[in-house]
Amino acid sequence: MAMSFTEAPAAARTYHRHDGDRSALARAVLAALVAVLVMTFFFSLASGASDTSAWQVFRETVGLGGGALDLTDRVIVFEIRLPRAVLGVLIGAALAVSGATMQGVFRNPLADPGLVGVSAGAGLGAVSFIVLQAGVLAPVASLFGIYGIPFAAFSGGLVSTLMLYRISTRHGRTSVATMLLAGIALGALAGAFTGVLVFWADDTQLRDLTFWGLGSLAGATWTKSLMAAPLILPVLIAMPFMARSLNALALGEASARHLGIDVQRFKNLAVISVAAATGASVAVSGGIGFVGIVVPHLLRLAIGPDHRFLLPASALLGAVLLLFADAIARQIVAPAELPIGIITAAAGAPFFLWILLRKRGLLDL
Amino acid sequence: MLNAQNIEVSLGKTRVLQGIDLAAPPGKLVTVIGPNGSGKTTLMRALSGDISYSGRAELNGIDIARTRPWELAAMRGVLPQSSSLSFPFTVREIVQLGTREGVADTGRANVAEALERVDLSGFEGRMYQELSGGEQQRVQLARVLCQVWEPVLDGKARYLFLDEPVSSLDIRHQLQIMNVARDFALQGGGVLAILHDLNLTAMYADRVVLLKDGRVHAEGAPGAVLTDDNLRAVYECDLSVSRVPADGSVFVLPHGASV
Numbered sequence: 001m002a003m004s005f006t007e008a009p010a011a012a013r014t015y016h017r018h019d020g021d022r023s024a025l026a027r028a029v030l031a032a033l034v035a036v037l038v039m040t041f042f043f044s045l046a047s048g049a050s051d052t053s054a055w056q057v058f059r060e061t062v063g064l065g066g067g068a069l070d071l072t073d074r075v076i077v078f079e080i081r082l083p084r085a086v087l088g089v090l091i092g093a094a095l096a097v098s099g100a101t102m103q104g105v106f107r108n109p110l111a112d113p114g115l116v117g118v119s120a121g122a123g124l125g126a127v128s129f130i131v132l133q134a135g136v137l138a139p140v141a142s143l144f145g146i147y148g149i150p151f152a153a154f155s156g157g158l159v160s161t162l163m164l165y166r167i168s169t170r171h172g173r174t175s176v177a178t179m180l181l182a183g184i185a186l187g188a189l190a191g192a193f194t195g196v197l198v199f200w201a202d203d204t205q206l207r208d209l210t211f212w213g214l215g216s217l218a219g220a221t222w223t224k225s226l227m228a229a230p231l232i233l234p235v236l237i238a239m240p241f242m243a244r245s246l247n248a249l250a251l252g253e254a255s256a257r258h259l260g261i262d263v264q265r266f267k268n269l270a271v272i273s274v275a276a277a278t279g280a281s282v283a284v285s286g287g288i289g290f291v292g293i294v295v296p297h298l299l300r301l302a303i304g305p306d307h308r309f310l311l312p313a314s315a316l317l318g319a320v321l322l323l324f325a326d327a328i329a330r331q332i333v334a335p336a337e338l339p340i341g342i343i344t345a346a347a348g349a350p351f352f353l354w355i356l357l358r359k360r361g362l363l364d365l
Numbered sequence: 366m367l368n369a370q371n372i373e374v375s376l377g378k379t380r381v382l383q384g385i386d387l388a389a390p391p392g393k394l395v396t397v398i399g400p401n402g403s404g405k406t407t408l409m410r411a412l413s414g415d416i417s418y419s420g421r422a423e424l425n426g427i428d429i430a431r432t433r434p435w436e437l438a439a440m441r442g443v444l445p446q447s448s449s450l451s452f453p454f455t456v457r458e459i460v461q462l463g464t465r466e467g468v469a470d471t472g473r474a475n476v477a478e479a480l481e482r483v484d485l486s487g488f489e490g491r492m493y494q495e496l497s498g499g500e501q502q503r504v505q506l507a508r509v510l511c512q513v514w515e516p517v518l519d520g521k522a523r524y525l526f527l528d529e530p531v532s533s534l535d536i537r538h539q540l541q542i543m544n545v546a547r548d549f550a551l552q553g554g555g556v557l558a559i560l561h562d563l564n565l566t567a568m569y570a571d572r573v574v575l576l577k578d579g580r581v582h583a584e585g586a587p588g589a590v591l592t593d594d595n596l597r598a599v600y601e602c603d604l605s606v607s608r609v610p611a612d613g614s615v616f617v618l619p620h621g622a623s624v
Contacts, residue, residue: 019490020457107451247462250451254415258445259462259512260438305452 026309029302033316037089037323044085044323045077048330084220087228088326089319091217091285094232094277096318097239099292100311102161104246105270106169106179109300109355112293113278116164116183118157119289120190122275122282124197125156130208131197150227154279160186161271212286216339217326224284231280235273236315242270243307250305288341290348291318297355366390367412367524367555371420374407374579381407382418382579389572391522394547394556396566399576400600405559406446408576409528412557413443425521441524442509446532446559448501450493456480456504457489463511474514479507482545484538498533506530506542516554525549527558531565543569563604563617567591575599591615 018024045057057077095113102111102118113119129152133141141148164186168179198209245266248256253263281288295318296310303309325343332338367389374382382404389395397405411418414429414437422429424440442463450459457476464474480486483503488496493504506527513523525546531539539562547569550556560566566573566587573590575583577599583590596604596617602624606615 019487020455021489022455022458104451109452250454251459251462252445252448254410254413255443255445255448257415257434258413258438258443260435262434300452304458305454306458 022304022306023309026303026306026313029299030309030313030316033313033320037316037320040320040323041085041089044088044327045081047327048076048081083222083225084217084326085323087220087225087284088217088323090225090228090232091281091288092291092319092322093236093315094228094281094318095288095291095322096295096314097235097311098274098277098281100296100307100314101242101246101270102274102292103296104249104307105267105274106165107249107252108179109297110293111179112290113157113161113274114287114289114292115352116179117160117186117190118164118274118278119282119287120187120194121160122153122157122279123287124190124194125152125154125159125279126212126283127194127197127209128152128156130212131201131205146223146227147230150231150280150283152279153283154231154276156190157279157282158272158275160190161275165267165271216329216337216341217285217322218337218339220284228280228284231276235277238269238273239311239315240308242266242273243311246270246307246311247305286339286341288322288344290344290352291321293355294348294351295321297351366426366522367422367424367557369412369420369422372408372411372422373419374404374411374416376407376416380579382411385420385576385579385581387412387574387581387584389524389555389557391517391555392550392553393571394550394558394569395572395574396558396560396570397574397576398560398563398566399582403576403599404579405576406528407579409443409526409557409559413437413441413526424524438512439518439523440513440521441526442512443526444502444506444509444528444530446528448505454493455489456485456491456493456496459493459504460489460507460511463508464514474511476507476511479510479514480504482510483507484541499535499538502530502533503538503542506545510545510549513554516549516552522553522555524555524557527556529559529561532561539565563591563596567615567617588613588615591617 042058042061045061046053060074060077099112102113103109105111113122126149129137129141129149133148137152140152144151164179164182167182168175198206201209245256245261245263248259248261249263249266251259257263296314299310299313299317303313322340322344325340325347329338329340329343367387369385369387372382372385372387373380385404385408387395387408397408399405407416410416412422412429414432414434417430424432424437427436427440429437460476460479463479464476476489477486480488483506485500485503485507488500488504493501496504509525513525516523527546530546531542534542543565546556546558550571560570570587572585573583573587574581575590575595582599583595591606593604593606596606602622604617604619604622606617608615
């Protein structure tokens with residue numbers, strides 16, 4: 001946020017009641033994001049090989065259609081595109097919120113589930129389940145049904161987040177360099193185990209793994225939304241309760257405790273939330289990178305780091321960005337489609353480098 | 366009333382505090398002094414509920430070790446020695462953390478007035494991370510003041526725990542911040558402050574606790590604690606204590622001290 005006005009002499013500087021208060025701006029941005037999300041949502045329902053206008057789809061959805069869409073279009077919009085858009089909203093929100101939460105807990109703008117091995121851990125969990133569900137994990141599979149993969153991904157994500165935290169945090173301080181390096185090592189380790197499992201997998205499992213690993217919203221069904229929602233929605237609902245603690249934590253763990261936050265309990269809750277949201281996303285859409293780092297960073301530049309606004313705004317912008325990336329993924333090589341992870345990485349990685357260049361000092365810890 | 370008896374703290378294998386007794390009654394400004402490594406900050410961390418200790422410490426009759434963070438936060442604010450901020454908050458947003466996060470009842474806490482007390486009026490819109498060290502320290506104090514805005518709440522004194530509150534301030538602001546602390550005590554609140562400056566201690570403290578090697582070496586009124594013998598024994602340098610002619614209070618001149 002550039003302050004472009006010239007500095008007035010101290011004596012002439014007048015006092016403004018709202019100086020330094022960005023909450024009005026943040027509320028306006030939140031409202032705008034809601035509007036943008038609604039528009040993007042209908043735009044994504046309308047776009048694709050079958051030609052319908054967003055306006056027609058909107059009228060049809062609210063029951064004013066009057067038969068504007070024929071049966072084929074109806075099926076395409078409501079059975080194929082709608083579950084895909086819903087899943088996109090869920091995943092985008094989950095990725096962005098888990099990024100923002102992780103950055104708050106690690107007190108560090110470079111923390112992101114995808115970068116520090118949490119997604120890789122969740123991926124290992126999911127792959128283990130796919131390969132072993134007919135064997136040693138059969139009892140778990142029958143117990144959890146369709147929730148087996150998300151739960152396995154959640155467990156894998158939780159283990160890697162806890163390990164990462166143990167390794168990189170000492171006396172309440174997280175070393176950025178240690179965190180990133182530990183993340184690389186944990187990611188590589190999870191990748192190695194995943195490789196072994198893929199090697200063991202039989203042909204049917206390999207097919208499942210390939211579809212799953214593309215990092216794509218393709219093949220989105222209502223079932224997939226049902227698989228992801230029980231893990232993602234509680235995290236989104238918990239956001240308002242985490243915002244206070246995350247704000248206090250910006251002052252450091254000791255000061256947060258002095259302000260009345262039960263830091264240890266909160267960190268447990270936050271780590272579980274991150275693992276749940278990341279695990280659910282990885283379980284249904286594979287690894288989609290960089291949403292968790294780009295979205296909160298852009299929003300902090302616009303509305304500041306107050307998590308009361310940053311978390312919901314991240315959810316909204318994450319959803320918008322993912323729907324947008326998915327639209328590009330579907331259009332750019334139509335009628336085929338690119339895995340969405342390629343789009344987010346192509347846009348997100350340069351952005352990440354840009355943050356690094358601006359904050360090189362962060363690594364000198 | 367802040368009351369600690371027989372506080373002992375071990376960090377690793379080292380015993381950092383041994384048999385500390387300390388009382389900080391409401392309406393008084395109590396300072397803890399002592400050389401580097403004498404255990405001042407450890408004592409404050411124990412009394413803030415940050416580290417475990419043996420012995421007994423009570424704030425208004427409540428056992429500090431067994432109290433939830435939010436209950437303690439309603440009774441006392443803690444100014445840390447130094448703090449790092451992980452994200453770019455404005456000064457207003459930092460001070461508001463004292464009015465909003467954690468504590469439900471902060472009374473009439475007012476950001477503008479808190480900033481005025483620490484001589485930072487008009488700084489609301491500045492980015493915290495762009496301020497000087499001394500300004501940051503005063504913003505943090507404003508935040509802590511908001512947390513315990515009323516020195517007395519429901520008939521019970523609230524406390525300010527200040528760990529070297531003036532360590533990076535110029536002389537004018539040192540005096541100003543010590544005045545803020547004294548005013549808090551005069552209005553019925555309690556203040557426990559770690560200081561390095563013996564003269565500020567002599568000027569402002571109602572009671573002084575002098576620590577050496579994790580034990581209380583002397584305790585009492587400034588005139589009784591700040592003596593040639595005590596200072597020589599604790600700081601291991603020859604300081605001569607004199608008295609201000611006007612009111613008989615003591616001052617310490619380091620001139621000519623041999624180390």
